[in-house]
Amino acid sequence: MKKTGILIEMENKRVKDTTLGMITLAARADTDLYALVLDGMDDPACDILARYGITTVVDLGLSFSPEMRLNPAVRAKAATQAAQKLQLDVIFGLSSADGKDLIPRVAALLDAPLVMDCLDVDLEKNIARTSHYSGKVLADIQLSGDVVIFGIRPNAVQPVPSPAQPQKIKMASDSAAVAGLALVSWDDGENGGQASLAEADIIIAGGRGLKNSDNFSLIFDCAKKMHAAVGASRVAVDEGWVPYAFQVGQTGEKVSPQVYIACGISGSIQHFAGMKTARMIIAVNKDENAAIMANCDYHVQGDLFEILPELIRQL
Numbered sequence: 001m002k003k004t005g006i007l008i009e010m011e012n013k014r015v016k017d018t019t020l021g022m023i024t025l026a027a028r029a030d031t032d033l034y035a036l037v038l039d040g041m042d043d044p045a046c047d048i049l050a051r052y053g054i055t056t057v058v059d060l061g062l063s064f065s066p067e068m069r070l071n072p073a074v075r076a077k078a079a080t081q082a083a084q085k086l087q088l089d090v091i092f093g094l095s096s097a098d099g100k101d102l103i104p105r106v107a108a109l110l111d112a113p114l115v116m117d118c119l120d121v122d123l124e125k126n127i128a129r130t131s132h133y134s135g136k137v138l139a140d141i142q143l144s145g146d147v148v149i150f151g152i153r154p155n156a157v158q159p160v161p162s163p164a165q166p167q168k169i170k171m172a173s174d175s176a177a178v179a180g181l182a183l184v185s186w187d188d189g190e191n192g193g194q195a196s197l198a199e200a201d202i203i204i205a206g207g208r209g210l211k212n213s214d215n216f217s218l219i220f221d222c223a224k225k226m227h228a229a230v231g232a233s234r235v236a237v238d239e240g241w242v243p244y245a246f247q248v249g250q251t252g253e254k255v256s257p258q259v260y261i262a263c264g265i266s267g268s269i270q271h272f273a274g275m276k277t278a279r280m281i282i283a284v285n286k287d288e289n290a291a292i293m294a295n296c297d298y299h300v301q302g303d304l305f306e307i308l309p310e311l312i313r314q315l
Ligand SMILES: Cc1cc2nc3c(=O)[nH]c(=O)nc-3n(C[C@H](O)[C@H](O)[C@H](O)COP(=O)(O)OP(=O)(O)OC[C@H]3O[C@@H](n4cnc5c(N)ncnc54)[C@H](O)[C@@H]3O)c2cc1C
Pocket: 206, 207, 208, 209, 210, 232, 233, 234, 235, 236, 247, 248, 249, 250, 251, 252, 263, 264, 265, 266, 267, 268, 269, 270, 271, 274, 284, 285, 286, 287, 290, 302, 303, 304, 305
């Protein structure tokens, strides 16, 4: 049977839901599932992994000092050593901000083929499905090698429980052997402290229809009421109303939330390239002929300056 290692992402000691979706994707195949945990493992987190079908929990974080824990070179080395010791055939990680830093390093150290931003993976044939040319083309890419690596788009697969009774093993890594890269400082960046856009369940986004940065507070107020993340079109970013970290689209973040609410966004092909895989798209636009009105699940036709304050009141 194949052995698949899953790079587990945690937030505040909780296994991220997007990680559970990735486990569900791997569990569709006939494979042993190894959870590679770099951030320390407590019993509740272990129980969650068991509920979603992990067969072995591998605790790799024990030997890290706090300053080493965040160093991507140290993390990559630990994951690589585990993959070699366990003789993994496949590695899954999230195409998240952290995953984009970690997974290519692991692929380089293992000299293994890698596809990032996979929407789906057929593990029997090692074929990944990815989107290209602003989502106009879906490509199926087959990997071959002793070990192959897939970066999975967050939220591409909904988590489905599949209980297992995992064994737990501890594996100290030779992290001291990593040279050449020291983490000097850490800054959360300019995303306003919100959770990762790519991993959000609900996103409310604003575009040129907001008219200026002050009006964007309508989007932030709605987001707060809905526990949603805030997104934006490129126009809103280019105008300086919100930072680039908020941009959704071809040259921004690719998102697959449960619900995407586009306010004052026309629905250009470049914007769609980033959000067309949302499970439900809701548009708020005054123009019934805007492209987004024909490409959404629900729309509200009207002035967002009337609709959003009313929505905030209702919420
Ligand atoms: C190479 C390339 C890459 C690009 N990458 C991206 C990308 O990653 N992301 C992205 O978003 N764009 C991207 N773009 C830009 C893209 O082509 C569009 O220009 C952009 O998406 C349009 O943004 P918008 O919908 O906010 O503005 P507009 O297209 O101007 O639409 C504004 C909408 O707001 C509506 N509106 C106005 N006032 C109100 C009101 N009071 N109430 C309700 N509705 C109102 C209008 O009816 C209109 O539909 C890219 C372009 C290129 C060439």
